[in-house]
Amino acid sequence: MSNRFRDGMVRFSFLIPAFAFFSFAMIIPFFMGIHVSFTDWNGISPSYNFVGLDNFKKIFTNADILKPLKNTIYYMVMSVIFSNVLALLLAMAVNRSFVGRNLSRTIFFLPTVLSAVLVSFIWGFIYREVFRLLFGINSLLGSPDTVMPAIVGIDVWNSVGISMIIFLSALTGVPKDLYEAAEVDGAKAWQKFKNVTVPMIMPAITVNVTLAITYGLRVFTTPLIATNGGPVRASETIAIYIYRNLFDFKKAGYGQAVSMIFLILLVLIGWFVSRVLRSKEVEM
Amino acid sequence: MKKVLTLTAAVALLASVMTGCGSAGDNKNSEGSTTPASNKTSDKPITLTWVHHFGEEGARKWIDLGIQEFKKNNPNVNVEVTATDGGNYKTFLNTKVAANDVPDIYMIDEIPGFQEIIDAGYATDLTGQPFLNNISEQYLNGVKSTDGKIWALPIDTNGGGVTYNKDAFAKAGITQVPTTYSEFLADCQKLKEAGIIPIAAGFKDSWTINWDINPDLLVTGVNSDTNWIADVEAGKATFADNKGHFKEVLERFVQRLPYVNDDPMGTSWDKVQELLGSGKAAMVINGTWTVDGAKSKNPNANIGLFAFPSTENPDDAKFAMKSTGGIVVNPKSQNKEAAMKLLETFSTPEVGKIFQDNKKGISVIKGLKPDFDPTYVELDASYLKTGKTFDWSQFSPNFVSVELSNAFTDAITSLILDKNHDVDLTIKTLDDSFNNIRELQK
Incomplete structure (x- = not known):
């Protein structure tokens, strides 16, 4: 047995516990549920009929799905932009040395430890009561025009800490001499950022952007708790749409079919994005 | 290697979207597990689960005090109450059915809207139960299906x-x-x-x-x-x-x-x-x-x-x-007997009085007067007694x-x-x- 093969096996063995749990909780149930997408099962009754590809045909002929699709894409684009830009700015800020640096790191990270459910309740209250007192405006969650930005705001607040930590760990790994060399060459702050920082932290950008995209596309908890997808479906995402069909509308077969297509899309998008971003990384 | 790892991680994250859908279709085997456990020994600790959607304080007090009353005679039974949001209640119940995790006791608002859950065998037929004699006859109409069977213990007329x-x-x-x-x-x-x-x-x-x-x-x-x-x-x-x-x-x-x-x-x-x-x-x-x-x-x-x-x-x-809906016992529950006893307690005039005093609503239990609250005394005098009311x-x-x-x-x-x-x-x-x-x- 070659050493390389042995090393590979040792590394792989570290993955076994996680993989076993993942199979048990995700992969196995997923395969057990595939057949449902070819049936007219209502989600409760013990019997159902096979209907072939009818459910999949319905997805592409049903105008009903367009609204949640639009909301999901909007949410994904906005949260990718805002959570990453904000996280990078925060990370660069707390990467400098100043009094209270550790305290500010903790404060920026703190919202992340709260559950999305709790955060949705807190922000629901803030939008309803506090914003009303401070700015005299109606709850942003109550109008179809403002509900999506308001929900993006809640989630960015909730998740920016994690992205910040990932950026921060990448920033601390950038060698100081690269900046010194750039300064000697006469680089300004923006040029240093563009030509030294960004390429050096590209792996962190890959992780953060990929995570934000995939999380953004399957967002469920925040809109469900904050608005229940309302008002008038203005914050209904694909994940909520699937959930509604599975459990509310007694269309488990259709819901399962949507989630299958959705899963395939998510895997493709995640794979494509991380591939494109990986190609931009520099090896040290 | 790096790429493979990233891809695995990405798939892991993505697949979590499927969590809600996996358990579909496996609740057919549940029949086997419904044989009632031999819990005749009344000192064996039992936990009953009860789900409701009352958002008002008084109603929650009624449930708590009613359970205390029940525990006087059944000290070994613990009742775990979960309150959910009224707007999502039906969905919540449907997810429980799909996950094969229906609570021992739950509420329904009306028969037609919950007929599918009844048909799927998640409600006990209460027809002929002696404790229903405590309920005013007219209020049993709201808990009967079209074939005349009674599926829930009615609570109040509202x-x-x-x-x-x-x-x-x-x-x-x-x-x-x-x-x-x-x-x-x-x-x-x-x-x-x-x-x-x-x-x-x-x-x-x-x-x-x-x-x-x-x-x-x-x-x-x-x-x-x-x-x-x-x-x-x-x-x-x-x-x-x-x-x-x-x-x-x-x-x-x-x-x-x-x-x-x-x-x-x-x-x-x-x-x-x-x-x-x-x-x-x-x-x-x-x-x-x-x-x-x-x-x-x-x-x-x-x-x-x-x-x-x-x-x-x-x-x-x-x-x-009208009076529609009420408390339902899950026949597939391991502790069905204890659940039925709890229903019995909640049909007594004592608990009915607790209901009226706390929930401030007219109980369907016989022999109670609407004297618990001046608002209801007035409603009784100006609408109910004068016939300026209709049953819906x-x-x-x-x-x-x-x-x-x-x-x-x-x-x-x-x-x-x-x-x-x-x-x-x-x-x-x-x-x-x-x-x-x-x-x-x-």
């Missing part, structure tokens, strides 16, 4: 109407409750001029939108066609047919909108109870449970009830009362299909959000969206 703060009315110089629709609007104007919110609306909780129109919808429907909702649901009629005079109901709803509080879409039901209890708002159009809600927020609130006057004829202003057990204002029911609420929400409050457009939207969901069979 109704739809206007709950009002008497002090707020006095402050605006209103001495008598309105009995015609034009009087109602004139009173709204007087209240507004006196700086009081005439009608509190908490449309953030979408079920309150339905209940804001229900008192009107019920009395108008009962006076015209009690089948119109069922006909629309079945595709035998359209909203444009206007068989239940629903268009007029919506027109009156729109006329009331200028008198509701600011930002109704951002206001919660909880806040509404507070506004009414404190007298900042004068009226809430909803169900009789609003009395409990307002008094929980302010025990000294001077609260009254009156029938929603939808016409110009004072004789039409009748109070909508047989006329559900709800659509059975959640999809239709959501489309209905969405259309009314759009009507609220639409600056022009265009009723004709709403009727058209309703018909269009209903036709997309179910087939029109006319």
Whole structure:
């Protein structure tokens, strides 16, 4: 047995516990549920009929799905932009040395430890009561025009800490001499950022952007708790749409079919994005 | 290697979207596990699970105190109560069914809307149970399926109407409750001029939108066609047919909108109870449970009830009362016997009195007087005893299909959000969206 093969096996063995749990909780149930997408099962009754590809045909002929699709894409684009830009700015800020640096790191990270459910309740209250007192405006969650930005705001607040930590760990790994060399060459702050920082932290950008995209596309908890997808479906995402069909509308077969297509899309998008971003990384 | 790892991690994250869907279809094996465990030994500790959707403090107190009463005779039984949100209750129950995790005891609001859960075998047939003798005969109608079987222990008789703060009315110089629709609007104007919110609306909780129109919808429907909702649901009629005079109901709803509080879409039901209890708002159009809600927020609130006057004829202003739904025992529960005993406790006059004193509602248990609260003494005297009430057990204002029911609420929400409050457009939207969901069979 070659050493390389042995090393590979040792590394792989570290993955076994996680993989076993993942199979048990995700992969196995997923395969057990595939057949449902070819049936007219209502989600409760013990019997159902096979209907072939009818459910999949319905997805592409049903105008009903367009609204949640639009909301999901909007949410994904906005949260990718805002959570990453904000996280990078925060990370660069707390990467400098100043009094209270550790305290500010903790404060920026703190919202992340709260559950999305709790955060949705807190922000629901803030939008309803506090914003009303401070700015005299109606709850942003109550109008179809403002509900999506308001929900993006809640989630960015909730998740920016994690992205910040990932950026921060990448920033601390950038060698100081690269900046010194750039300064000697006469680089300004923006040029240093563009030509030294960004390429050096590209792996962190890959992780953060990929995570934000995939999380953004399957967002469920925040809109469900904050608005229940309302008002008038203005914050209904694909994940909520699937959930509604599975459990509310007694269309488990259709819901399962949507989630299958959705899963395939998510895997493709995640794979494509991380591939494109990986190609931009520099090896040290 | 790096790439493979990233991809694995990505797939891991993505696949979590599927979590909700995996357990579909495996609840067929559950039959085997339902053989009742031999828990005849009454000292064996048992935990019962009970899920309800009461949002008012008084109702929760009734459940807690009733359970204490039950534990006096059954010290080994522990009852775990979970309260959920009323708007999502049916979904919640459906997910429990799908996950094969139905609680031992739960509530249903009405038989038709929960028929599928009954058909799937998650409700115990209570017909002939001795404890049902404690319940007034007439109130068992609301828990019977069409074949006459009884599926739930009814709790209270409740109704739809206007709950009002008497002090707020006095402050605006209103001495008598309105009995015609034009009087109602004139009173709204007087209240507004006196700086009081005439009608509190908490449309953030979408079920309150339905209940804001229900008192009107019920009395108008009962006076015209009690089948119109069922006909629309079945595709035998359209909203444009206007068989239940629903268009007029919506027109009156729109006329009331200028008198509701600011930002109704951002206001919660909880806040509404507070506004009414404190007298900042004068009226809430909803169900009789609003009395409990307002008094929980302010025990000294001077609260009254009156029938929603939808016409110009004072004789039409009748109070909508009924008893539907109640407590259900899951027959697949391991502790069915203990659950039935709990039901027995909750059908005793003692617990009925606890209900009336705390929940501030009229219990269906025989031999109890509505003397628990001045609001109900008045309701009893001015509506129930004088016959100015009607029973709507047989006329559900709800659509059975959640999809239709959501489309209905969405259309009314759009009507609220639409600056022009265009009723004709709403009727058209309703018909269009209903036709997309179910087939029109006319």
